[in-house]
Every structure is written in C-alpha cells, then in structure tokens.
Amino acid sequence: MLKLYTNTNFLTETYRRQVFPLLFDLVFKQHQKLLEKYSIVSNVNDANIVVLPLDYAVFLKQREPFLALLKAANTAKLPIWIYTAGDYGFTNFIPNSYTFRLGGFDSKMDKNTYVLPSFINDPYASVLTQGFTVLKKTNTPNIGFVGHAQSGVLKYLKDYTNHLKYQFKRKCNKILADKQWFYPSSVKRANYLKRLAVNEDLETNFILRTKYRAGSQTIETQLETTQQFYDNLFNNAYTFCIRGVGNFSVRFYETLAVGRIPILLNTDCRLPLSNQIDWTKHCLIIDASSHITIADQILEYHNSLTASAFENIQRSNRNLWLNTLQRDAYFLEIYKQFKTKK
Known part of the structure; x- marks a missing residue:
C-alpha cells in the first residue's frame, strides 16, 4: 500500500473542484479498489509520498500550508505529488516532485511529469x-x-x-x-x-x-x-x-x-x-x-x-x-x- 501524507484541512466541499483527483476519489468517492492500494496517513513519518491537496495554482496562495508541506517532504526525504489543472498546466521546479497534468509539450516536460487522461464517463x-x-x-x-x-x-x-x-x-x-x-x-x-x-x-x-x-x-x-x-x-x-x-x-x-x-x-x-x-x-x-x-x-x-x-x-x-x-x-x-x- 502507498501511504499518502497531505493537508486534509483542504479536502472539504469548499475546495471540491480543485482537489487532486486521486485524493478526491479516496475522500469523496471512497473508491474501494483505490482504498486497497492507497491510504491517507496523519503522520508524515508513516508516509511514502507527500501530496499537495489542491491544484498547484490554488494551493500556492495558501502560503503557510504550502510551505509546511514542502518542509515536511524535505525533512522526511519523500517525493511530492503535484496536480496542476486547466488547459495549460504549469511547470514547477520543486526538487523531487512529480507533476500530474492534462497536457503540455512533450519536448518541454521532464520524465517526472505524468499526463492525465481526460476522465470521461463510459x-x-x-x-x-x-x-x-x-x-x-x-x-x-x-x-x-x-x-x-x-x-x-x-x-x-x-x-x-x-x-x-x-x-x-x-x-x-x-x-x-x-x-x-x-x-x-x-x-x-x-x-x-x-x-x-x-x-x-x-x-x-x-x-x-x-x-x-x-x-x-x-x-x-x-x-x-x-x-x-x-x-x-x-x-x-x-x-x-x-x-x-x-x-x-x-x-x-x-x-x-x-x-x-x-x-x-x-x-x-x-x-x-x-x-x-x-x-x-x-x-x-x-x-x-x-x-x-x-x-x-x-x-x-x-x-x-x-x-x-x-x-x-x-x-x-x-x-x-x-x-x-x-x-x-x-x-x-x-x-x-x-x-x-x-
């Protein structure tokens, strides 16, 4: 199981539309298959990965919680997952981070950038x-x-x-x-x-x-x-x-x-x-x-x-x-x- 550490204060209805898609499925949908593979932990020392809870552009404005998660990841020497939403997305240069985004240009993205499919209904x-x-x-x-x-x-x-x-x-x-x-x-x-x-x-x-x-x-x-x-x-x-x-x-x-x-x-x-x-x-x-x-x-x-x-x-x-x-x-x-x- 992969254990995720994040700021759960932002996993609320107020930020529902900006939540990292995986966290959304774990918290709001409680998808059983995903819950068998991922869990959210309350202590960073128990985690495998630190996840920014919201779209990068939104969470960046929350200065203190943003810096606190980066510090926690750095101290625990854990990778960081970042979600950048929208048509364009944004390239960050945070060390040991992995970015999830819809699009972008292959020649300009590094190997730690993961493209999300457009999630549609069957x-x-x-x-x-x-x-x-x-x-x-x-x-x-x-x-x-x-x-x-x-x-x-x-x-x-x-x-x-x-x-x-x-x-x-x-x-x-x-x-x-x-x-x-x-x-x-x-x-x-x-x-x-x-x-x-x-x-x-x-x-x-x-x-x-x-x-x-x-x-x-x-x-x-x-x-x-x-x-x-x-x-x-x-x-x-x-x-x-x-x-x-x-x-x-x-x-x-x-x-x-x-x-x-x-x-x-x-x-x-x-x-x-x-x-x-x-x-x-x-x-x-x-x-x-x-x-x-x-x-x-x-x-x-x-x-x-x-x-x-x-x-x-x-x-x-x-x-x-x-x-x-x-x-x-x-x-x-x-x-x-x-x-x-x-």
Missing part, C-alpha cells in the same frame, strides 16, 4: 445503449468528426484576441500557466478536415460546428448533440483528433472509450503512461510536417492492416480505456509504477 453506460461491437474493415477508410471547427479571418482574429488576453493575464500574474504560442485550433481543425473531405479515396462523415456543443443551452439539446457525437464515433472506424485550447484532445479518449481508432495530429503531445503503453498500436499519429499528405498517411495505415488486425485494434482500444485510462484504473497503474520506486 459512453456505453448511458449514450450508446446498443453495446460495444467492432466494425468490419472496408476498402475505403471511414473517418468521423463532430465538433467545433470554423475557419475564416474573423474566427482567426477572435482566437488571436483571446490569446492576447491570456498572455496579458499570465504576464500580470493573474493566472499561473505555462507559456503558449498562438494556436488557432478551431481554424486549423476546419482546414485539415476540409482537405480530407475532398479526397475521393476517403469516406468522411464530418459535422462541423461553429460553436462548442453547437451552442446547446438546454438539457434537451445537450442530450441531442451528445447522442449525435457518440453515434458518429460509433459508426466510423476512425475519428480525427487534434488539440484544443490546451495541447491535448478529449476526443482522443472518447474515441478509445467507444473502441474506435483515433487519428491524432501530433502537436508535440505526450500521451498517458507512454513509458508502458506503445501508443502506435492503438492509434495513428499523424505528422503534419511530413512531405506525405495527411490523407496518404491515413490510407497507408489503413491498407497496412489485415481485417483481423483492424478488428483487434478496436477491441484493444476499448480494453485499454476500461482497464488503464478510466479514472480509477489510471491511478491503479500509477500505484504499480510508484510501488517499485519505494
């Missing part, structure tokens, strides 16, 4: 009531996408304005986040999808929105757009995935959960548990800078798969999400890795 538990089945391989790869993708000068300028606002807030220390270069994800997404849509060697089933979730404002329309989104994932073997505001794609994990094959545009991403998962066996990672077009990279990959391999990838992806990338499963994998570090 789509087969609520939306896709027909249950998981694999799709048979067809001669032409069928690619789906439903989501926000809008091109044009006005959209570009709007995104650039939002980027400048972010830069201003960051420089004024109003937000704690890593530096980001301008990346108009919606514009780029629309342009890539349009190129694929005109290729006669591909079967594309794209629904492009001009607003997130089609601007849904009622429960009924939210349910409708969610159903449409997951039906598109289910009915297409491949789904095109590209980063959003932050350098990660929620759609990537939604595709895996449905048991389909993500086509991920590589933007210097780091994927979860990359030290143990061979991601090339679960998705097609596209290099947009290659002299080979994106369409040709997709066709080459699709044609390289036998019918049985094509079906096996779908099963493997569904199992990967169930057994490794769901919230509890992910932290059970983290337990295995840190258990060996003791």
Whole structure:
C-alpha cells in the first residue's frame, strides 16, 4: 500500500473542484479498489509520498500550508505529488516532485511529469445503449468528426484576441500557466478536415460546428448533440483528433472509450503512461510536417492492416480505456509504477 501524507484541512466541499483527483476519489468517492492500494496517513513519518491537496495554482496562495508541506517532504526525504489543472498546466521546479497534468509539450516536460487522461464517463453506460461491437474493415477508410471547427479571418482574429488576453493575464500574474504560442485550433481543425473531405479515396462523415456543443443551452439539446457525437464515433472506424485550447484532445479518449481508432495530429503531445503503453498500436499519429499528405498517411495505415488486425485494434482500444485510462484504473497503474520506486 502507498501511504499518502497531505493537508486534509483542504479536502472539504469548499475546495471540491480543485482537489487532486486521486485524493478526491479516496475522500469523496471512497473508491474501494483505490482504498486497497492507497491510504491517507496523519503522520508524515508513516508516509511514502507527500501530496499537495489542491491544484498547484490554488494551493500556492495558501502560503503557510504550502510551505509546511514542502518542509515536511524535505525533512522526511519523500517525493511530492503535484496536480496542476486547466488547459495549460504549469511547470514547477520543486526538487523531487512529480507533476500530474492534462497536457503540455512533450519536448518541454521532464520524465517526472505524468499526463492525465481526460476522465470521461463510459459512453456505453448511458449514450450508446446498443453495446460495444467492432466494425468490419472496408476498402475505403471511414473517418468521423463532430465538433467545433470554423475557419475564416474573423474566427482567426477572435482566437488571436483571446490569446492576447491570456498572455496579458499570465504576464500580470493573474493566472499561473505555462507559456503558449498562438494556436488557432478551431481554424486549423476546419482546414485539415476540409482537405480530407475532398479526397475521393476517403469516406468522411464530418459535422462541423461553429460553436462548442453547437451552442446547446438546454438539457434537451445537450442530450441531442451528445447522442449525435457518440453515434458518429460509433459508426466510423476512425475519428480525427487534434488539440484544443490546451495541447491535448478529449476526443482522443472518447474515441478509445467507444473502441474506435483515433487519428491524432501530433502537436508535440505526450500521451498517458507512454513509458508502458506503445501508443502506435492503438492509434495513428499523424505528422503534419511530413512531405506525405495527411490523407496518404491515413490510407497507408489503413491498407497496412489485415481485417483481423483492424478488428483487434478496436477491441484493444476499448480494453485499454476500461482497464488503464478510466479514472480509477489510471491511478491503479500509477500505484504499480510508484510501488517499485519505494
């Protein structure tokens, strides 16, 4: 069992939304499988790991408790787990620390940075009531996408304005986040999808929105757009995935959960548990800078798969999400890795 020491005064309803995800599951959800592997101890001398209880940007403002935990970890010579939330995340330079974050740039993150999957509900538990089945391989790869993708000068300028606002807030220390270069994800997404849509060697089933979730404002329309989104994932073997505001794609994990094959545009991403998962066996990672077009990279990959391999990838992806990338499963994998570090 891994014994965690933290400041439990912050594990309350007041900070519920900012709590380190594992601590949330242990305290608020009391997840039985995780409680068999982790426990929270009241004495740092009994601990294996010190955990900052809240998102780093939030807990840093609690100056005395923050420094007290760092001192406790240093005195006991224990590693520190740090959670940094949000689209961007933040790189800290605290010695002997391990950072958990949603995204960031692989080339800029050290080996002690762990990428969290986007934790989503099982789509087969609520939306896709027909249950998981694999799709048979067809001669032409069928690619789906439903989501926000809008091109044009006005959209570009709007995104650039939002980027400048972010830069201003960051420089004024109003937000704690890593530096980001301008990346108009919606514009780029629309342009890539349009190129694929005109290729006669591909079967594309794209629904492009001009607003997130089609601007849904009622429960009924939210349910409708969610159903449409997951039906598109289910009915297409491949789904095109590209980063959003932050350098990660929620759609990537939604595709895996449905048991389909993500086509991920590589933007210097780091994927979860990359030290143990061979991601090339679960998705097609596209290099947009290659002299080979994106369409040709997709066709080459699709044609390289036998019918049985094509079906096996779908099963493997569904199992990967169930057994490794769901919230509890992910932290059970983290337990295995840190258990060996003791």
